[in-house]
Amino acid sequence: MHTIYIEGKNWLHYQTPLAASWAIKCICKAKHACSDAMNSPSWHTKSRYSIKEVYNLIQTQADKTQWARYVWNRLSIPKHRFILWMLIWDRLKTRDKLFNYGVCADNLCSFCGDAVETSAHLFFDCVYNKRFLVALLAWLGLNTHRTSVSLIPHWIRRNCRISFKREVFYASIAGGVYQIWKARNSAVWDHSVSTIEGLLHSLQSDVKHRILSVSGKKLSDVDREWLLAL
């Protein structure tokens, strides 16, 4: 196998300097994801490798199956699925990226202004997102203290045995991610921040309309009643 070098050093032992360029930081981030897998004996016996093989190696089958179930859930609205998929792959153009491109004057969070706006901050740490998730969970009647979009779907899978309800919950979480991203775009481009109540109301309306139109007559009376009572 060929060894990859960054600035003359073997990439597996390269430490990212604080002042490293954005491109170098991206390469190093990918390195951390790949290095464990590439150190395995099975990898060292290969005479050739490809990007596709590296990708397949670092993605466990369990991760693929679980996230596919959450993201490509049939009841989720397509644009909600798309934004969730972009978040999982860290492809949303948050202010840290826009700042590096020279588009923004600063890289601070559009909601709180207290931290660099990365996807991780916006969707997992920001106080605005946490307040919204608390309201979302209360609406769905989910009794969990988890306030992270990465942990809540796993919790739902373990704790909800009714498949229709699980699908509604996954659709709502995907919709929640979409609403946060939409609110963030309004904050950046229109300089207005929606209220948590406004976001939740918009989500409730979208999710119920989508599920009723997709399920149609297949929906049992019990499930329809439960959905409309949400």
Ligand SMILES: [Zn+2]
């Ligand atoms: Zn924030």
